[in-house]
Amino acid sequence: MTAVPALSSLPQDPNIQALNILKTVFGYDAFRAPQGEIVQHVGGGGNALVLMPTGGGKSLCYQIPALLRPGVGVVVSPLIALMKDQVDALRENGVRAEYLNSSLSGQDAREVERRLERGDLDLLYVAPERLLQPYMLDLLERSPISLFAIDEAHCVSQWGHDFRPEYQGLGVLARRFPGIPRMALTATADDRTQADILSVLHLGGARQFLSSFDRPNITYRVAHKLGPKQQLLDFISAEHGAGRPGGDAGIVYCLSRKSVEETARWLVAQGVAAVPYHAGLSVRERDDAQTRFIREEGLIVVATVAFGMGIDKPNVRFVAHLDLPKSLEGYYQETGRAGRDGLPSTAWMVYGLADVVNMRRMLAQSAAPEAVRRAESGKLDALLAYCESAQCRRQMLLAYFGEEYPQACGNCDTCLNPPDSWDATRAAQMALSAAIRTGNRFGAGHLIDVLHGNETDRIRNLGHHTLPTFGVGKETSDRQWRGVLRQLAALGYLTTDAEGHGSLIATPQARALLKGEQTLHLRSELDPPSREEKQERR
Ligand code: ADP
Numbered sequence: 001m002t003a004v005p006a007l008s009s010l011p012q013d014p015n016i017q018a019l020n021i022l023k024t025v026f027g028y029d030a031f032r033a034p035q036g037e038i039v040q041h042v043g044g045g046g047n048a049l050v051l052m053p054t055g056g057g058k059s060l061c062y063q064i065p066a067l068l069r070p071g072v073g074v075v076v077s078p079l080i081a082l083m084k085d086q087v088d089a090l091r092e093n094g095v096r097a098e099y100l101n102s103s104l105s106g107q108d109a110r111e112v113e114r115r116l117e118r119g120d121l122d123l124l125y126v127a128p129e130r131l132l133q134p135y136m137l138d139l140l141e142r143s144p145i146s147l148f149a150i151d152e153a154h155c156v157s158q159w160g161h162d163f164r165p166e167y168q169g170l171g172v173l174a175r176r177f178p179g180i181p182r183m184a185l186t187a188t189a190d191d192r193t194q195a196d197i198l199s200v201l202h203l204g205g206a207r208q209f210l211s212s213f214d215r216p217n218i219t220y221r222v223a224h225k226l227g228p229k230q231q232l233l234d235f236i237s238a239e240h241g242a243g244r245p246g247g248d249a250g251i252v253y254c255l256s257r258k259s260v261e262e263t264a265r266w267l268v269a270q271g272v273a274a275v276p277y278h279a280g281l282s283v284r285e286r287d288d289a290q291t292r293f294i295r296e297e298g299l300i301v302v303a304t305v306a307f308g309m310g311i312d313k314p315n316v317r318f319v320a321h322l323d324l325p326k327s328l329e330g331y332y333q334e335t336g337r338a339g340r341d342g343l344p345s346t347a348w349m350v351y352g353l354a355d356v357v358n359m360r361r362m363l364a365q366s367a368a369p370e371a372v373r374r375a376e377s378g379k380l381d382a383l384l385a386y387c388e389s390a391q392c393r394r395q396m397l398l399a400y401f402g403e404e405y406p407q408a409c410g411n412c413d414t415c416l417n418p419p420d421s422w423d424a425t426r427a428a429q430m431a432l433s434a435a436i437r438t439g440n441r442f443g444a445g446h447l448i449d450v451l452h453g454n455e456t457d458r459i460r461n462l463g464h465h466t467l468p469t470f471g472v473g474k475e476t477s478d479r480q481w482r483g484v485l486r487q488l489a490a491l492g493y494l495t496t497d498a499e500g501h502g503s504l505i506a507t508p509q510a511r512a513l514l515k516g517e518q519t520l521h522l523r524s525e526l527d528p529p530s531r532e533e534k535q536e537r538r
């Protein structure tokens with residue numbers, strides 16, 4: 001039996017029917033902005049592309065039309081773990097939902113298939129590779145289908161960060177099921193990914209519902225990496241009650257499994273409730289971490305990017321990045337896991353010269369085709385420009401997704417504490433010529449020794465104390481030089497070697513600057529505030 005009221009007992013106006021389902025089945029009073037329109041459009045048989053930020057409420061956009069229309073709504077989803085959660089939640093609301101994936105026994109799968117054929121289901125979640133099997137497509141043709149919803153539709157695109165080859169086969173649905181509404185849903189799609197979704201899935205004539213990607217309750221902050229673990233601890237203890245009862249739940253992202261383990265262990269040693277999560281842990285350990293994170297209050301998960309897709313915990317109060325994310329898309333997705341309940345939350349990141357060098361090296365080592373590499377390099381440049389920005393971060397982030405945000409937001413670090421900038425043309429020339437005159441073979445430490453005029457053994461052995469650049473930058477502090485080098489690398493004036501020696505290499509872009517044909521303004525590197533200053537500010 002089902003708790004969904006029989007359609008015949010509902011009033012005929014489809015809008016009222018939809019609202020009724022929203023209330024009686026899901027327990028919500030009103031649609032969020034574009035949901036109502038989408039439900040009406042797809043409920044009436046239209047195709048749609050739905051672009052909505054994480055937490056925006058995409059699920060209802062296909063679940064309600066599936067209940068409004070006769071037949072079974074088929075949802076294509078790439079994540080087996082997610083299907084079970086979604087189906088369990090739907091069943092709790094009295095919706096007849098099932099899933100088909102490799103976790104089911106043959107017998108259970110056959111039972112679900114029989115119910116599909118009889119139309120004895122409201123929603124069926126299927127993994128793409130399963131859906132595309134010939135017997136499954138035949139079965140679907142014999143079954144009453146209300147709609148196809150393709151979730152995480154950006155997986156069709158090679159440009160996206162989650163490319164899944166199976167998704168490209170989903171174009172076949174257009175041909176085999178011409179009369180059945182199809183919708184593609186995603187939370188990440190730049191123009192190119194959107195175009196891919198429309199062409200691969202043959203959704204050219206579909207109506208597009210593009211929501212704003214702004215997450216007004218998230219404060220964006222980026223700081224320079226000095227001592228990352230301690231900086232993290234300072235941040236979460238001062239602002240999120242870490243280590244005290246009633247502390248906030250949060251996610252800390254690191255690049256490697258090793259740093260995940262180390263950071264989690266260190267936080268625990270400091271009295272902070274934290275657990276590690278990465279793909280190298282057993283399924284049980286990962287499930288445990290995930291379940292604890294969702295059930296407990298105030299737990300911090302230290303994780304690689306393997307953690308988070310599909311985690312629906314509304315009160316995550318902060319997302320911290322101890323290493324750079326892969327791209328601004330990744331950053332937006334990962335930080336988007338904070339504050340789904342709409343309450344104030346923080347996206348906090350630290351990054352330094354070593355991160356820039358690392359990312360540039362990974363790019364240099366990549367074996368990907370030239371066009372992909374060029375696209376990746378462009379994405380890295382955009383990410384680094386975001387990190388170094390002296391403008392409103394929200395404006396930059398939204399501009400990256402093609403959205404214009406009219407004024408500075410007042411809720412990011414550059415708005416709240418506008419950074420000072422300085423004419424760094426001379427300093428940049430010194431740093432670049434130090435790299436060139438030493439043969440583009442040395443890392444930041446050595447270049448700063450040259451600039452400071454430190455007569456180390458290494459400098460003397462290499463004869464670098466005789467260079468004209470030797471000692472020209474005595475007045476500038478170590479930290480400032482690191483800042484100059486980092487920003488030069490971030491802005492593309494310096495790159496790094498593919499072998500991983502950390503050499504800083506001047507690029508052709510440096511020429512105009514060295515010739516004095518161009519000036520350069522950089523952000524000042526502020527010394528971190530002392531304890532007293534911090535207290536005064538509070
Ligand atoms: P998305 O898939 O876009 O990330 P979900 O569909 O998981 O988002 O929805 C995010 C959260 O918002 C869920 O907890 C969901 O129950 C809630 N939600 C969605 N629509 C509404 C609504 N109209 N009113 C209240 N809560 C909603």
Ligand code: ZN
Pocket residue numbers: 391392393394395408409410411412413414415
């Ligand atoms: Zn701002």
